[in-house]
Amino acid sequence: EVQLVESGGRLVKPGGSLRLSCAASGFTFSTYSMNWVRQAPGKGLEWVSSISTSSTYIYYTDSVKGRFTISRDNAKSSLFLQMNSLRAEDTAVYYCAKSAITVTDFDYWGQGTLVTVSS
Amino acid sequence: QTVVTQEPSLTVSPGGTVTLTCASSTGAVTSGNSPNWFQQRPGQAPRALIYSTSNKHSWTPARFSGSLLGGKAALTLSDVQPEDEAEYYCLLYYGDAQYWMFGGGTKLTVL
Numbered sequence: 001e002v003q004l005v006e007s008g009g010r011l012v013k014p015g016g017s018l019r020l021s022c023a024a025s026g027f028t029f030s031t032y033s034m035n036w037v038r039q040a041p042g043k044g045l046e047w048v049s050s051i052s053t054s055s056t057y058i059y060y061t062d063s064v065k066g067r068f069t070i071s072r073d074n075a076k077s078s079l080f081l082q083m084n085s086l087r088a089e090d091t092a093v094y095y096c097a098k099s100a101i102t103v104t105d106f107d108y109w110g111q112g113t114l115v116t117v118s119s
Numbered sequence: 120q121t122v123v124t125q126e127p128s129l130t131v132s133p134g135g136t137v138t139l140t141c142a143s144s145t146g147a148v149t150s151g152n153s154p155n156w157f158q159q160r161p162g163q164a165p166r167a168l169i170y171s172t173s174n175k176h177s178w179t180p181a182r183f184s185g186s187l188l189g190g191k192a193a194l195t196l197s198d199v200q201p202e203d204e205a206e207y208y209c210l211l212y213y214g215d216a217q218y219w220m221f222g223g224g225t226k227l228t229v230l
Contacts, residue, residue, distance in 0.1 A: 035219075041196060045165060045224070046221060047220065100170055104159075106174060109164045112164055
C-alpha cells in the first residue's frame with residue numbers, strides 16, 4: 001500500500017525557515033518523480049514544486065522561487081521542502097504527492113502538514 | 120500569469136449527470152496539458168480520479184469519466200451519488216515552461 005506521510009509543519013514567524021519531510025513507503029521511491037502541493041486555509045490547491053527521480057529536473061512555482069528548495073533522498077525514500085524567508089501568504093497545508101508513471105500526472109497524496117506563518 | 124478556470128459551483132440531483140469543465144487562459148486545453156482531476160471532501164486530502172485526460176485510476180468509480188470538450192477538459196459524473204458531494208479540482212501541465220496549474224475548484228452539491 002502506498003503511503004506518504006508529511007511532517008515538519010508548525011507555527012513560524014515571518015522571515016523564518018522550516019523544513020518539511022515526506023516519508024514514502026509501499027512503492028519504489030527512486031523511480032517516481034515527486035511533488036509538493038499546498039492549500040491555504042479555505043482556498044484551492046496550488047502546485048509548489050516538482051523533482052525528478054534523480055533530482056536532475058526541479059521546478060517551482062514563481063512565488064516560491066529563490067526561497068524554497070525541493071530535494072529527495074532516494075536511499076531513505078524521503079522528500080523534502082526547505083522553506084526560507086517565509087511569508088504570511090505561505091500559510092497552508094502542504095501535501096506531498098507522488099507522480100504517476102507518466103510524470104505529468106499525480107496519483108497518491110499524503111494527508112498534509114500545516115505550516116502557519118505568523119508573528 | 121496563466122489562469123485555469125472551473126465553475127465555482129454546480130448542483131445535481133441524485134442519479135443525475137453533471138459535467139464539470141476546466142479552461143486555460145492560454146488557449147484550448149489539449150491532451151498535451153495532461154488534464155488530471157481530483158476530488159476533495161471537507162477535511163480530507165485530495166484524491167486522484169482521472170489522469171492524462173481520460174484515464175481512470177484503479178480506485179476511480181466507473182461513473183466518473185474524463186474528456187476534452189470544446190477546448191476544455193471535462194469531468195462527467197453519471198448516476199451521481201450523495202457521496203460525490205465534494206470539491207473537484209482540475210490540474211493542467213504546461214510543458215513549454217515546465218509548470219503545473221490547478222483550477223480554482225468546483226463545489227459540487229448533490230441535492
